Amino acid sequence: MSTLSVAIDPRSRKVRLALVAWLAGALVVAVSEVIGRHVIRLPAIVPALVIGITTLALLVHRRSEAFRHFTATADLRPAILFHLVRVGYGAAFLALGAAGELHPTFAWNAGIGDVVAGALALPAAWLAGRGSRRLVFAWNALALFDILLALGTAQRLIWIDGERTLFAPMQDFPFTLLPVLVLPWILLGHLWIFARLRRPAALTGAPAGTR
Known part of the structure; x- marks a missing residue:
């Protein structure tokens, strides 16, 4: 019953619609070549997008009761x-x-x-379903740790070693989806998981006492 109430709660519905809108907007940007046209000349655009979008999402979460x-x-x-998307990108x-x-x-580390x-x-x-x-x-x-290592390796290669061609694949879809959706969702997901692990509530959205 609790799981059902979460699914139909107006606050949760608003968040799901916002996430769908984010996904749709990110797909439009990724396939439009807006990022691909500038990524080699302006390599800072990738970390700027990742940091900026992730920070904006955290600010929205802080101010929105629905997101919280x-x-x-x-x-x-x-x-x-x-x-699981990391398997495809990693390969x-x-x-x-x-x-x-x-x-x-970078290819090996990431x-x-x-x-x-x-x-x-x-x-x-x-394991989350079992409460482990x-x-x-x-x-x-x-x-x-892995995603931070990959991001750190990329920045070192670009800004210290001068390997700007590192971002050559970022000119094409689906790699253009990384800075506007995949990486922010991965980073935000990690923070969300850590936050939930600190609370007594069940990890599946069910009441803590049901397991």
């Missing part, structure tokens, strides 16, 4: 399973690195880590 209600009650498993990084189209250091973190999202979601907080915490910490 959603993150306090919604089932975490879809957020965990979203990380693509490895393939591009092997073909010489992506810097091998590729292997994303494949592992993404693949482990399946058992992590299953420590194991979900371990996966979340590992996956967050």
Whole structure:
């Protein structure tokens, strides 16, 4: 009954509609080549978009009671399973690195880590359903470390080593979706999971006493 009430709660509905609108807007931007046309000449656009969008989402969450209600009650498993997209991106990084189209250091660091973190999202979601907080915490910490390592490696290669061609694949879809949707959702998801793990409520949105 509690899960049903969350699903039809007007506040949760508003958040879901906002997320759908974000997805639609991100797809329009990603396929329009707005990012691709400037990413090589202005490589700062990628981290600026990731940081700016993520920060804006956090500010909206802080000021919106509907968003706070959603993150306090919604089932975490879809957020965990979203990380499955990292398997596809990680495999693509490895393939591009092997073909010489992506810097091998970044391809290896980001590729292997994303494949592992993404693949482990399946058992992590299953564990969340069973209420295994420590194991979900371990996966979340590992996956967050991986994404931060990948982002840090990219910035080092670009700004210290001068490897601006690192962003060459970012000119094309679906890589143009990374800074406007995928990376912000991954980072926000990690923060959301950590926040929920600190609370006694169940990770699936069901009452804590039902398990």
